[in-house]
Amino acid sequence: MKETSLVGEIYRGLRVKYGRPGGQWCLWSKRPKTLAEKEEVAIGAILTQNTNWRNVEKAIDGLKREGLCALAGIYRLALKNKKQLADLIRPAGFFNQKADYLFFLSRFVVGRGGLEELQKKHQKGLRPQLLSLRGVGPETADSILLYALEKPVFVIDEYTRRFAAKNNLASIGDYHFLKDLFESNLRRDYRLYQDFHALIIIDGKHNGAQAH
DNA sequence: CACCAGGAATGTA
């Protein structure tokens, strides 16, 4: 239960300061998750691309109102009426692109028997398969792996880059370099990775929003 | 009014 590395010490500092991730992270850092919650996280991982989380919540609420915050439902709707799907997620911005992206992701997951099947199988080759989907880059793939499929994969984003630079952990922002830095200095535990990454963003917002 | 938010794809040099 104890981290001896510098990275681990920094994590404990965040835990002392903020406790477990709350607010918007209550769902993403929740353990265990129901299947419906995992699907909501996977959908949110697409919707949140370059978009404020408040707008993502509006889009997710819209999907829930129609009973469509699920991958099988999204797949069916995208086949039947892609424009209706785009209209539902409009508040999240980039709605035409993201309707396509959700279609590709839902088709992939449904075609492989659902998220829980994915979580059990394909321990190794899953990340390249996610990356091969249009609309799924490194950050989105790792967000799905970590928060929806509960794999010990560290997510790197702009907050993580700033955080690493600020704490003198790395001078370069290369995605896989930083990913390997965190993963090789921490227990291989998805729960630790979830909380750490969430706290990095919480801390980044805390430090960047002083003017309010 | 400009700028940004939990990116990725595509094109150019």
Place this chain on the structure above:
DNA sequence: TACATTCATGGT
């Protein structure tokens, strides 16, 4: 490899 552009809403 390193930037630039596009996609688009809603809050500040």
